[in-house]
Amino acid sequence: MKTFPKGGVHPSDNKLSRAQAVEALPLPESVNVPLSQHIGAPAVARVAKGDTVKVGQLIAEAVGFMSADIHAPVSGVVTAVDLQPNGQGIRQPMITIRREGDEWAEGIDRSKELVRECALAPSEILARIKRAGIVGMGGAAFPTHIKLSVPAGRRVEWLIINGVECEPYLTSDHRSMLERSEELLVGITILMRALGVGRAAVGIENNKPDAIARLGELAAAYPGIRIVPLRVRYPQGGEKQLIAAVTGREVPPPPGLPIDVGAVVCNVSTTLAVYDAVQKNKPLVERVVTVTGRQLREPKNLLVRFGTPVSALIEAAGGLPEGEVRVLNGGPMMGRAVCNLASPVVKGCSGITVLGGAEARRGAESVCIKCAKCVGACPMGLEPYLLSKLARRQLWERLEGEWVTNCIECGCCQFTCPANIPLLDYIRLGKQRVGALVRARAAANTTKK
Template identity: 45%
Template structure:
């Protein structure tokens, strides 16, 4: 499809439909009118080395090291990884393990910093003039800054910027949908920092080499739409603000591309196969700060909301700040919450320990009361099919759940387990309150564990075979060397014998002279 014909799909009043989806109560009014505020520096910061999809970063500091704001403390390891920087100045008091901001609460490698309150910057990253910089230079700067997807996926952004070398890209989509209930951090960022976001969008577009940009925002954010439209002519590349329906999971990048273009991304493929790359609005703002001002990703805007929070707010928080301190900054809790979540209520991660830190992918901290949470009493499946109707991927969650319960993971895989985006629409619509998405999460993890174990076994067999081959090759080389040496010694003996036979022998005593 040509760029011109593709562009006709993006008409201001036209959009396509997606299958399934749900319309949960938004409850964004709790924090949507709260301007972004900066939280004071906490006394202790815990920075996990695994805040992104891919390999965890390798620590480059040790206990008792003094660090400055923006200093590299964790170096990306491998092509899919991300740098980690000190969010503020202080002293490293531990390089070890601490509870992860995850339902498991298992300890993960973490750098703990006792802050000094001075917030002293170290040397900033080198700045670029994006107008003169090459795509490679921009991608390298984004990688150096440790920027990941700020919408929650946390995929290293530089990897996406380098897709230009593998795909024929023509369109950049900026995801401003923010479809999860309660969350308003992207909404406020677009309302208050629209010019900076648009600058970041332009930088991303230059790195990708695209010819058009679409900023997709749900219709329930009129002020953000108006703010972004004020700068739709600020770039040399055509930029259009596209209003999309308020529907969950509109923020899923494949579904966003589907509703904008009418084209479906194949299962387990990338939107780049269609020539489209999707980045979050918060990611664009982080790119602006990194390229223009040399600031690595060391803070983010977090929505603190729910009826259990005394003062809902949108707060710019340093990465590594304990959840407990963020809640205290917002007045604390009105009561013990029924559920405490990092992220939104649909795809967020429940936590039990408020000492866990805010990380790069933390878009929200929600304290939900009993009145805000559904009835948790689970009943048997009545096979009503509502979960299948709501599934935006076209799967049959009730059938997958039955196979998972029967420990038939291979069977669940055959009907689409790995294609599930775990959006939670199935659980939301289930009249029997069956925790379908949690079951699918568990099954995916178990399948990944099995695949990992299988890969490890195959790798062990491969290494054993390689070792055996090396040993056999060494033994054969040794045999050949011994045979060669034996042949050389035999040849030497024969030469010596022949030489001896050819040499005249001296006369013996008593022998007559000739």
Template identity: 70%
Template structure:
């Protein structure tokens, strides 16, 4: 069975909510919409305090090509456009809206009927995706219209749909594939048309046999779409790992991108959002979020409007357990611990994991024993122990030379370290610092206007 060649680990899956059908979460009374919930420039607010808005109305416009539009997830009154603390306590410029019903903007098709045929030209598809504010919903939040705009001199050969969902606990993509398989496959045909490719692959880890069987049965009615079972190994869902597993091609180090080996990768939930944007004129205003954890009374998959407080989702799943020690935005491998549960659901929020008891407590770190388990586990072929040490020494030239920017922040190194060293924490810091140095160097060397 196919998989990627380098590194990887096998954390406990803990897919506690995999058999729980998607439920619709009741609308919140107030939503908070950050203007930066995507990679690139923040969106620019198009509304002000006191304005009335409709569900699906454009409220913030993309600030540059590498940016994304933002739409209101509810109808009501804008009560503030001001900085609001996110899950990590960092204040971000946001639009706050008080709900007054659920009146939708004109032109959005809310009927359940499947619309299979798409006759739009490729550029028209990309424009519609851009207008709808679609971004990568697997966590990366890369604007989808940018990904589909293949640079001159490059050529897309295949589309890969990421249905792997290898992060422990999370099941939102799994349930989306099971319950919205037809919309997913129509979305695949739309993306194929936009890219001008004949082949598309839907990669699904073999721990989701129901999704594999369901999609294979549906895909029989669609030309050029292959459902590819993949061996269970984390981080199988990493973009570069998925390309290696399915196409047998290795993406070169940064600044190379998947398009350099002829691949374009889109998340499964993103692909459903593309279907809704192109065929139903529906912007990205809601998504499926997994609420899970061993101590949670009712782990769930909730269809949630953007801007809903995380605390509301936790309450819908039975509330925080008494021994809750950590709440993570995402899964335990790549997610980030939260200090503010009133922070909102955003486009890249696929799950909330509540860690209890011993699982929530970091072990006491000791000295590195030079076992090299972190090196063996790294799917990018890096030396995590060395990158961590050089980051602590602020040796930025050395960590840049050792390709710290290639790190995908999967956490394999930290999870395998017998000394419980916070390798990923240091590497994240080093990577952010080096990327800032690279940007500053590029700006200094840019031609003067």
């Protein structure tokens, strides 16, 4: 069975909510919709306090090249366009809407009926995706229409659909693949059409045999689509790892992109959002979020409108357990701790993981014994112990030379470290600083010219 060639770890998968069908979370009383839910420039609000909005109405517009539109996730009255604290306690511009009923904007098809045929031109498909405000829903939140715009002179050979969901605990993509299999396959054909590519592969880890079987059965009717079962290994869902696992090709280091090896990767949820946008004219206003944790009473998969407070999701899963807990936006490997439970669910949020007891705490740090476990675990072939040490000493130039920008922040190094050294904390800091240095250098070069 296929997998990626270098590094990786195998945490216990803890997919507690694997068998729970997706259920819709009751609509919240009010939502806070951040203007920046994607990589790139924040959108600009097109509504003001007092405006009445319907579900799916454009409330913030993309500005500049790298940005994405944002639509009202609930109907009601805009009560504020102001700074609100996000999950990390940092105040960001958000649009607050007080919900009144559930009235949808005109022209959106909300029926469950499957629309198979799509005869649109690739440019029209891209335009619809852009208009729906779709971004990568696997976590990075990269605007999808930009990813699908293939630069002139490049050819796409592979469309790879990411159904790996290698992150422990999370099951949102798994459930979507099971419950919306046909829609997913239609979505893939639409993406293939948009990219002008004849073959697509859906990478799924073999801890989801039901999804592999179901999609494999249905895919026979869709020419060009192949289901690729993969051996379970974290971080197989990383873009570069998935490309390596499926095609055997290695994406060159930054600024290299998947397109350099002829691949475009799209997440399962993103593909479903593309189906909704193109076939149903439905903008991105909701997503499936896994709410999970060993100490939660009922781990669940919920269909959640954006802007819903994280606390509402946790309540729906049985409430916060007693004692000190760690709430993560995402899974335990790559998720970011949430210090403000009133913060909203955004486009890139695939799960809320609540860890309690010993799981919630990091072990006490001791000294590095140079066991090189981190080196063996790094899927990018880096030397995490060295990177972290250089970052601690603030030797940014040397860090750049050690390819710190290649790090995908998967956390394998920290997971495997027997000394509990916060390797990734420092590497991430180093990556940020080196990134800033590289950008400053590029800016200086352009002004010189």
